[in-house]
Amino acid sequence: MYRLVDTHAHLEEVGDLEQALAEARAAGVIAVIAVGSNRESNQKVLALARAHKGLVYPALGLHPWNLGGADIERELEFIEAHIHEAVAVGEIGLDYDKRVRALADKDLQMRVLERLLGIARKHGKPVSVHSRYAWRDAFSLVDRSQVERAAFHWYTGTSGVLRDIIERGYFISANPAVEYHDEHRRAVREAPLERLLLETDSPVVYGRGTDFEYQSRPAHVLRVLAAVAGLKGMDEARIAEATTNNAANLFGL
Ligand SMILES: [Zn+2]
Numbered sequence: 001m002y003r004l005v006d007t008h009a010h011l012e013e014v015g016d017l018e019q020a021l022a023e024a025r026a027a028g029v030i031a032v033i034a035v036g037s038n039r040e041s042n043q044k045v046l047a048l049a050r051a052h053k054g055l056v057y058p059a060l061g062l063h064p065w066n067l068g069g070a071d072i073e074r075e076l077e078f079i080e081a082h083i084h085e086a087v088a089v090g091e092i093g094l095d096y097d098k099r100v101r102a103l104a105d106k107d108l109q110m111r112v113l114e115r116l117l118g119i120a121r122k123h124g125k126p127v128s129v130h131s132r133y134a135w136r137d138a139f140s141l142v143d144r145s146q147v148e149r150a151a152f153h154w155y156t157g158t159s160g161v162l163r164d165i166i167e168r169g170y171f172i173s174a175n176p177a178v179e180y181h182d183e184h185r186r187a188v189r190e191a192p193l194e195r196l197l198l199e200t201d202s203p204v205v206y207g208r209g210t211d212f213e214y215q216s217r218p219a220h221v222l223r224v225l226a227a228v229a230g231l232k233g234m235d236e237a238r239i240a241e242a243t244t245n246n247a248a249n250l251f252g253l
Pocket of ligand 1: 008010035091201
């Protein structure tokens with residue numbers, strides 16, 4: 001059995017969580033990074049980590065989808081007040097999809113991200129970054145913030161930004177979309193093993209509208225492993241070992 005880390009999951013949204021974590025353990029998952037999305041979610045993530053010490057590790061964040069109408073100062077205060085309990089700051093980032101920009105424009109998203117990166121830098125924490133359609137700006141802000149450890153999760157951006165991510169020593173993570181999503185497959189193919197992580201982004205539904213549609217749980221990181229191995233033409237064992245070492249180093253597990 002491989003030892004695997006699910007480096008990005010929304011555990012507080014996963015149904016029948018005890019069962020899901022038992023399945024994950026049985027599948028060889030030795031750690032799950034539970035990312036938070038706002039104050040309420042961050043509180044749940046902290047409680048889950050306390051209840052599942054040694055398996056669930058909390059990250060505290062403010063998702064770009066949650067900026068509209070949020071009390072930003074209160075959100076940031078909560079994160080900083082509990083930062084010593086967390087292994088990372090996340091999920092944070094930018095999302096330039098027009099439905100997201102309608103709720104929080106680019107300027108607001110960037111200002112909030114800078115603040116969150118400032119917290120990560122001040123406390124020496126890595127970050128888990130969402131960068132949909134905003135890959136260049138997200139990379140530039142993280143780079144300029146002097147945060148030294150970062151994962152660009154479910155990366156689907158350009159090869160140019162990917163090269164900069166890799167040169168800077170940051171990571172991208174592969175998730176179940178690696179089975180079928182062209183841009184994600186290209187990025188995972190181009191990223192060297194030393195800069196790659198595995199994740200599920202549970203409970204995201206993958207393969208929507210296809211005959212293999214399913215709702216993800218952390219145990220599905222095994223499915224990601226198999227797909228990455230196929231894509232890169234490498235042994236599963238080698239990918240499991242490298243990505244787990246990467247995750248342990250990145251998050252200080
Ligand atoms: Zn996520």
